[in-house]
Structure formats: structure tokens, C-alpha cells
Amino acid sequence: MGSDARATASDCKLGGACGTAGGARADVEMVVHISADRSNATVMSIPRDLRSSWNGCHAAHHPSMGPQSSQMINSALEGGPGCSVVAVHELTGIPIDHFMMVDFSGVVTMSRAVGGVPICVDHDIYDPYSHLKLKEGPHVLEGQAALEFVRTRHGFGDSSDSRGRTAAQHIFLSSLLNQLKTKGTLSSPTRMWAIANAATQSLTVDSSLNSPTKLVGLAGDLNKVPANRVTFATMQTHDLKVNGVWQTLVTNPGANNMFKSIANDQSLTAAASPASPSIAPAATAVATSAIAVQVQNGTIVRGRANTIAQELLRRGFSERTAAVNGTPATATSLAYPAGHIRQAKAVAEALGLPVSVLKQQSGTGIVLVIGTDWPSGTSFPGSKTAPAPVDTQATLDGANVKLGNDNATCAQVSTFKTAIGLDASGKPTSSDRPTSSTTPTRAYALSPEVKDSAP
Template structure:
């Protein structure tokens, strides 16, 4: 018994010590930095919903910095690359109720303005105007956070930065990711070479796929590179879910060990428990309620140079849906069909177009009515299909109310669901002649009731997704579309880029594959 007791005691101490060492090892791997390069307000602040829950917005940054020998070899052009820029920027939005998520890619060449950056340990920069947004990373990841927040109006809660070698290591840790391409493709700039069909990519091949811009879509950063990335990330997300990685301690260990070595995160994520908690939040979101979208941009020639700028109204609509925590899918996972999310989805018993509602402005601040409140709410109602909504000026009132006559409850409920008005504020009154919404002093800003969780309207979804090259997270079998453009400057049989022709001729990625027999494929 004494021997057994000693053995058991030793095992307890040994396993406890191993767990402690593992925890210490993972925590010591993590590199962290300031969230914002401009103080505590530089990243914005989230607003809680009616239940006190807040969404999570993470800026994922892929750095092109050649800061060590491994990254230098992987990225090439070590002597000419210079500095550190964001090859990839994505805003990952996880809703407050953890039922849906949106991943918005920000093209690296997008021109933007931001207020400059001053963060300890990083290069300072003054106010920027019409500057490529990827250049903000020179001021540190917190500067990229500032630039993206000021561009979009979306609060950024965390950032994660990964370099070339980090992508290689993490793809190896998950055992590779299976992707599909719809034609033969060779991009000599990223070195990606694949035959049409399915391939499992890891290591260098995964990095080549994620960096490819000339091989996919329209061969641009806004369509070419992000299309391939969305295909890869959709496959990765489904693999992690299908394998149970995000809910398995043993599988999470391998991934966490690679991730903590590969990532630089903001200071509030600098422990393994916080990172695992973030993984658990993501695991709650069904794949069919994840939307991948590319921010709408277009290239315009300015003084002989092409510049990338936002395309409206799509870009602003996409910003608004994320900032307002609105899903780009319905509760069933549909992308653009009419309907509402899990919290506002029950279809009204009457069609919105048949509901006549009068909106009265009773919202007062500092003793005076806030101008335009009724008109603002009417505009929102009309966007949601309530074409018979009208605005009038009323008397100041402390609280919002929605009244209706006998038999008018279905019409009033339709209005309440559209705007997130609490059931307690919806009442039948004897003297009512129609549905009347009085906007009170408890609702002085915004077009949905404060703290309410309402879905984007179908028209809002369509505007937000128009031109965004979007993909649903459940589309794991979709293939990356290989570019048809002659955008690869000629290559020889060994796959070397050649400009010996005058002027140099161009070829398509598929033709480049055919004329480069001596180049080994990236994956079988």
C-alpha cells in the first residue's frame, strides 16, 4: 500500500508538473504588442447588446517582413523588399450571440487616410493621406489596427499577426489543407504550380497558395489573391470542425504549440487560456453562417498610376453590417434571401409593404427635439419594405412607444421586429386610429432601438455583398477559379520569369503551367 501510494503520488506530481510545464511553455511562446498605436481609444469600443454581450472583431495580419533567415528564404527579394507591410488584412467578426461570423478581406493596395501612429518600439508616422493601407504595418500592428478602424468605423478588439514561416508551421500543424483549383495554374511569382483538381497543401505549398495573386480571379489583390485565400480558409475552417480540433484538448495542443510560436497578438490575448477561449467562441459558429467577403474596390488611373479605391455604396454597407453586428446570412445559412436571423427571424404575419405606420419625433436632448429622428427611422423602415411609413413632428416624450388599434397587433409586431423595439413598449390603445411609433428621448441616435439585435434587411445584405466576391463557409468543395488573363510575364521551361522579348510577352497561368515542364508541382 505504501509503495502504491508513493507511485500514485509520484504520478500526480509528474502529470501536474508536465501540465504546468506545458502551460508555461505555450505562454512563453506568445509574442504580444499594443492593440492600438494611438492609445486606448485608437481601436474603437464595442457596444453591448440588450443581454450585455459584445461581438468580437479581430484584425488578422499577414506580414511580408523578411525579419529572419527563414522568412527571407521563403519570401525572396530580401535585399529589395524593404520594411514590413501587410500582405494580408482580414477583419474577422464573431457576432455577440456567437451564431454567425463575417470575414472581410481588405485589399493591401487600397488607398486610405489615417491619423498617423506613435507606438513605443515602432516607427512613428504622421497623418497619412491616400496611402496604401498595407504601409501602416511599418508603424507596428497597432498602427494597422488604427488604419483599419478609421477606414471602416469597425471597433477592433484584437489583432493576430503571422509571418511567412508562421503560415508554413501552422499549415504543417493541422496536417495540411485540401483545396481545389479549376484549371492548371502556375504563378512564377509565388511559385505555386498545381494541376487542375484537388490537392492537400501544407508547408511551402500552403504559403504559395495564400500569396498567389496572378494565378486566380482577375489576377489582382482585390480579387485574385483574396479569392484563393477564402477558398483555403473555408477548407481550413471545415477541417478544424470536422476533425474536432477546436474541441479536442490533445489536437488543440499541437495547433496551439505552432500558433503560439507563429503569432504576435495584442496584449489582451497574451495567454494560452485566452487564445483557447477565442477558439471556443469561433467553434460555436456553424460553418454555413460564416461569410467570406472582399471589400469592394476598383483600380483607377491617377496621373498615370493605378490606385485602388473603395466602391460605394457596397463598401459602406459592408462596414455597417459588421459594425452593427448584423449577419450576412439568414438563420438557415442562406446568403441573400429575404428573412431575418435567429433573433429577429420570425416572419411577420403581414407583408411590410401593407403596413401604414406613422413615426413621430419625440426624442429630446437638452430640452430640445433632436432634428430628423422620425425621418431617420422612416428611412430605415422603407429600406426594410415598409413603404407606407411617414414622419411627423411630435412632442418630447421620455420613452419610446408603439401603439396600435384593435386588430392592429400583427402590423405593430412587424414594425417592432424590424426595429428591435421591446415587447413592453408595444401596446394597444383605445383611441388609436393606426399604428404609431413615437421615438422617445431614450432613442436619440441610430435607426434601430438601442441594444436591440436585428438582422440586416435583404436589401442591406445585397448591397453589402454586391461586388464582394463572397463565399459561404459551408462551400468547402468550391474550387479556386484560375485566372484567364495573360498576366504572367513570359516564363521559360525552367519556370524562370523572362523579359527577353521586347516588349516582353505575357501568358496566362494555365499556359505558364504547360510551358514549364521542368518545374516541380507544389503538391501531388
């Protein structure tokens, strides 16, 4: 997470608007997954303006919001990084084991600790709002210049501040990864110890990562992943006008496929492996689209029922399938009304449930209770049903993919009039967020008196 908080004097100086920014926002959120066998990794960015609902942390930190209120996901950080973890988990269904959070001064410190990060831009660029000013071509960014690059919202891409900035951040991070790998930094205990020491002063982390030793261990895991097996992607969204206001929402099925691939430890850098042999279907096939399931959470794992309900929806079960809270249960069970044994077996087959969990009831619908014997995953423990391989092409469609070994891509400077802070003549405006009236490249030409961020 990247926090926009101005909690210290150095952050105020770097970020501006000290005392006016309000509560902290997670202006950058990325889910980083390193596969269990360390053969691949996925870095998925979540747009900061995504509308989402989360149940955790509302009562303590958002008293004016109901449990199902929709907010921009970056506002969850008002309740601390733990609330952001809850929000991301409830959105994606991905178990989040650790978190790292960095503020403005942390970016400055860490970029210096690694010796700078090589990047390039495809045209001259000046963004008066972030102060990034670079000549077309390659540069090595560290300190404040690195912060200006990753913060720039009005200089890159297709004039969409979220997508353009995210693409630039992926370029920055992939270059950083290659820098650390090619120089042997990740495999050098001495070098990594120095960086880890700097990180402990610059990052806010969970208790499992709160020492240089633990951070060096994490770096060792990352070093095992080949750069060409690291996928940088942005979850797919679409914009929709709701009550006259544009909102950014999740796009299905692409985003859900991406969530699924990460949760099931499936690589996105190669074609999906052949599916495991399927369990024999019920004697008489039934249309899963007509089967609605009420999924009840009998565990203490937040969002557990929603994870299973989303899996059933992904497998084509009725849109009336829903997740609800349930009473505590030690054993998973699947109850069905008389005459619906075939429908119940179809549910069991999809989730790898043994026949022993099925039971007939007097109700009218199929009810799946998730017990403490099934705390994670979407296939019942011990079943022969492996997670269905994701369609890699469909999952990555529209996700602005970049591989970790791609060192040739330059950040694309916006060709739109997105430069905030200058009028058409190149003169600074007094308004904090004036109407954009020139392109970043034109702004560079109009501002010879402004020093470049890096040579």
C-alpha cells in the same frame, strides 16, 4: 494580418528579396467578426492596395505624411500592427478588439500543425513568381506549398492580383475551417492545445490572446458557429485614375453597408430580420437630405464622431454632415438654432436620442456633441431605436461571397497571360518583374522540369 516582412533567415528564404523589401506591409488584411450569440461570423477582406487616410501613428511612423495623407492601407504596418488596427478602424468604423499577424514562416508552421489544408484548382497552374505549381484537381497543401498558394498573385482569377488572390485565400480558409470542424479538432482540448502552442510561436497577437489557453478559448467560440453561417466576403472597391495614377477606393454604399453590418453584429448569411417598430416621426415631416449636422467628438474614442456622421449619411442626411474634433464632454447634446426644432428632432429620432439632450442655441447649424455617456454604437444607450437591418443583397453585391460550408469550389486559374517569370518559350527571365507573356496553365506545360508543389 499577413506580413510580407523578411525579418528572419527563414522568412528571407521563403519570401525572397531579403534586404530589399523595405518596411513591413500587410499584404493580407481581414476583419473577422464572431457574433455575440456565436450563431454566425463574417470574414471581410480589405484589398491591400486600397487608398486610405488615417490619423493615428503618422507623427511617429510617417513623419513625411500629413494627417490626411492618402496611402495604401497595407503601409500602415510600417508602424506596427497597432497602426494597422487604427487604419482599419478609421476606414470602417468597426471596433477592433484583437489582432493576429502571421509572417511567411508562420504560415508554413501553422499549415503543418493542422495537418494540411485540402484545396483544388480548376486547371493546371504554375506561377513562377510564387513558385506554386499544381496539377488540375484536389491537393492537400502544407508547409511551403500552403504559403505558395496563399501568396500567389498572378495565377488566379481574372488577372487582377488582389481579387484573384483574395478569392483563393477564402477557399483556403473555408477549407481549413471545415477541416478543423469535421475532424473534431476545434472541440478537442488535446488537439487544440497542440495547435495553440504552435500558434504562440508563429503568430503575433495582442495581449488578450497571448497564451495557448486564450487561443483555445477563441477556437471554442468559433466552433459554436455553424460552417454555413460563416460568410467570407471582400469589401467592394472601384478603381479611379487620380492625377494619372490608378487608385483603389471605397465603393458606396455596398462597402459601408458591410462595415455597418459587422459593427452592428448583423448576420450576412440570412435575410435581415424585420425592422423594429420605428419611433413616431416628428409632427411635420422634414427632408433629411436637407439637414446637415456637425458631429463633434467629446470622447477619447478615436473616430467616434466619424462613426456617427457616417450613420447619418447612411440614413440620408445631407452630404454636408461632417465629423470634427470637439472638447471633452460627459453628456451627449444636440444643439439647434431657432426655428429648427423639427430638424433636430429628425436627427434625434434617427439616433435614438432622448428629447432631454436637445437644446436651442444662438448658432446657425445643428451640432451634435458625442459625450462619454455614448462611447460606442450608433443608437444612444437605452434608446428603443435598434440599428436598421442591412439590405443583405445590396451589402453582398460585388463582394465575391463564399460560405464556410462550400467545399466544392475550386480556385479559378487565370486564363490571362499573368505568369511572371517565363518568356513565351517557357524559359526563365532574368528580370525580377518581367512582362507577363504566358498563362499559368501554359506555364505549367512549359515547365516539366519544375517539381509540383504537392502531389
